[in-house]
Amino acid sequence: MEVLSVASEVYPLVKTGGLADVAGALPLALKQNGVSVRTLMPGYPAVMRAINNPKVVGSFDDLLGAKADVLAVEHQGLDLLVLDAPALFDRPGGPYLDTNGKDHADNWLRFAALSKAGAQTAQDGIGGWRPDIVHVHDWQAAMVPAYMRFSDAREVPSLITIHNIAFQGQYGAEIFPDLDLPQHAFGIDGVEYFGGVGYLKAGLQASWAISTVSPSYAEEILTPEFGMGLEGLLSHRAGDLHGIVNGIDDAVWDPATDRNLRANYTATTLKNRAANKIALAERFGLDRDRAPLFCVVSRLTWQKGMDLLAKAVDDLVDAGAKLAILGSGDAALEQAFQAAAARHPGRVSLVTGYDEPLSHLMQAGSDAIIIPSRFEPCGLTQLYGLRYGCVPIVARTGGLNDTVIDASHAGLAAGAATGVAFGPITAMNLRRALRRAVTLYGESKTWTALQKQGMKTDVSWMKSAALYANLYKTLLAKKGS
Numbered sequence: 508m509e510v511l512s513v514a515s516e517v518y519p520l521v522k523t524g525g526l527a528d529v530a531g532a533l534p535l536a537l538k539q540n541g542v543s544v545r546t547l548m549p550g551y552p553a554v555m556r557a558i559n560n561p562k563v564v565g566s567f568d569d570l571l572g573a574k575a576d577v578l579a580v581e582h583q584g585l586d587l588l589v590l591d592a593p594a595l596f597d598r599p600g601g602p603y604l605d606t607n608g609k610d611h612a613d614n615w616l617r618f619a620a621l622s623k624a625g626a627q628t629a630q631d632g633i634g635g636w637r638p639d640i641v642h643v644h645d646w647q648a649a650m651v652p653a654y655m656r657f658s659d660a661r662e663v664p665s666l667i668t669i670h671n672i673a674f675q676g677q678y679g680a681e682i683f684p685d686l687d688l689p690q691h692a693f694g695i696d697g698v699e700y701f702g703g704v705g706y707l708k709a710g711l712q713a714s715w716a717i718s719t720v721s722p723s724y725a726e727e728i729l730t731p732e733f734g735m736g737l738e739g740l741l742s743h744r745a746g747d748l749h750g751i752v753n754g755i756d757d758a759v760w761d762p763a764t765d766r767n768l769r770a771n772y773t774a775t776t777l778k779n780r781a782a783n784k785i786a787l788a789e790r791f792g793l794d795r796d797r798a799p800l801f802c803v804v805s806r807l808t809w810q811k812g813m814d815l816l817a818k819a820v821d822d823l824v825d826a827g828a829k830l831a832i833l834g835s836g837d838a839a840l841e842q843a844f845q846a847a848a849a850r851h852p853g854r855v856s857l858v859t860g861y862d863e864p865l866s867h868l869m870q871a872g873s874d875a876i877i878i879p880s881r882f883e884p885c886g887l888t889q890l891y892g893l894r895y896g897c898v899p900i901v902a903r904t905g906g907l908n909d910t911v912i913d914a915s916h917a918g919l920a921a922g923a924a925t926g927v928a929f930g931p932i933t934a935m936n937l938r939r940a941l942r943r944a945v946t947l948y949g950e951s952k953t954w955t956a957l958q959k960q961g962m963k964t965d966v967s968w969m970k971s972a973a974l975y976a977n978l979y980k981t982l983l984a985k986k987g988s
């Protein structure tokens with residue numbers, strides 16, 4: 508089976524968050540299920556620099572006003588189709604933000620163009636290749652199914668995956684004439700959303716099936732609390748909605764071979780983690796003592812519950828733990844953590860920015876990772892934590908709920924526990940969970956059992972890739988029927 512995947516970021520070429528990890532790892536796992544994936548992504552400068560010997564397999568003279576080539580290239584096992592459209596993608600800044608941290612003003616055009624190129628590639632094929640299925644990710648690629656639905660060419664079965672429903676790609680009606688869609692597409696069954704244009708809404712409406720990245724979150728988004736305005740449409744399509752939990756690339760995330768660590772280890776050589784803990788203490792300027800070291804690797808936002816953590820820091824230090832934070836995001840939250848670091852020198856420290864190698868070392872050297880998210884479609888850092896013996900302390904929500912087993916009396920007695928989970932999600936309950944983790948850390952046998960049980964958990968893509976392959980098959984069967 509041949510699948511066209513369309514995504515706005517793909518690890519290892521460009522990553523701002525978990526979407527890139529999934530878009531980069533799922534194709535590799537699908538290969539083992541007899542599914543070959545080609546991934547269409549924008550030709551940002553970092554991508555153009557990284558690829559070698561690309562071949563032009565298609566071109567557009569007028570892709571929503573831009574000239575574009577489609578370059579086929581293989582990169583670290585991924586089969587890529589790079590949309591080389593300099594007017595849209597060759598510019599400083601990140602995939603979505605300019606150098607001042609503001610959205611690129613023409614994001615609506617950039618990602619409509621990506622989607623239009625995706626739709627056309629799916630429908631007409633490219634360089635003699637034709638996909639059986641199109642799988643698109645998040646709002647940036649969500650217009651692919653809409654472009655297919657409103658064109659005269661044959662429609663290809665499509666799946667849209669929601670990684671983060673908080674970002675929906677909503678624009679004013681004034682962009683509609685520039686999207687190259689027929690007038691009737693601007694309706695409730697099309698791209699129209701509250702009088703404007705909604706990219707994610709359009710994708711959810713037009714796609715043959717919808718998935719999100721954990722079973723719990725698939726249920727949560729049917730409610731007003733989590734659906735962010737789309738719960739009505741999603742409930743209407745509940746029969747086509749699937750929750751498939753994310754896996755991780757266990758070759759990239761393997762403590763036995765990871766080159767970002769000071770010392771490699773396995774579940775039977777957990778003592779080697781100590782060298783990584785020292786490396787972290789040096790990097791963060793934290794005291795080198797026997798106290799538990801907790802960490803955070805996250806965007807510093809309300810979604811991730813970072814304001815709750817800011818309220819719990821003093822109590823965490825009081826309980827005897829140290830805290831290392833890697834992240835960036837809301838200025839107010841960065842300041843709150845800087846202030847906490849100033850109040851607690853040697854006990855709390857923040858590294859701002861995005862640092863992939865350091866994120867690996869943090870999983871390998873910290874005793875626990877704190878993930879107090881208010882909502883979490885799946886979450887990947889708890890999966891990395893499980894694999895690295897870095898015990899996850901998580902809010903009971905979405906995918907966190909589906910992947911971490913709480914160290915309750917029953918969980919411990921059954922030998923099933925892998926972490927600490929808390930809810931309802933409040934600062935007070937987070938404080939309690941952190942204190943509970945410090946106590947568990949003090950019972951070294953229990954703690955080691957938690958670490959080992961986590962490391963035994965299958966967090967690979969194996970099971971979930973098979974579920975995606977089955978879903979693709981169901982869609983193909985629908986096409987035939």
Ligand SMILES: Nc1ncnc2c1ncn2[C@@H]1O[C@H](COP(=O)(O)OP(=O)(O)O[C@H]2O[C@H](CO)[C@@H](O)[C@H](O)[C@H]2O)[C@@H](O)[C@H]1O
Pocket residue numbers: 523524525526528529670671720753804805806833834835860861862863866883884885886887888906
């Ligand atoms: N400062 C930093 N330096 C280095 N690395 C950093 C970093 N901050 C974050 N990261 C990395 O970025 C990724 C973040 O992934 P998450 O799943 O936690 O959330 P995100 O909200 O981006 O993804 C959305 O999509 C994913 C994928 O489906 C869902 O799991 C998730 O719930 C959903 O919100 C992880 O690989 C993490 O290690």
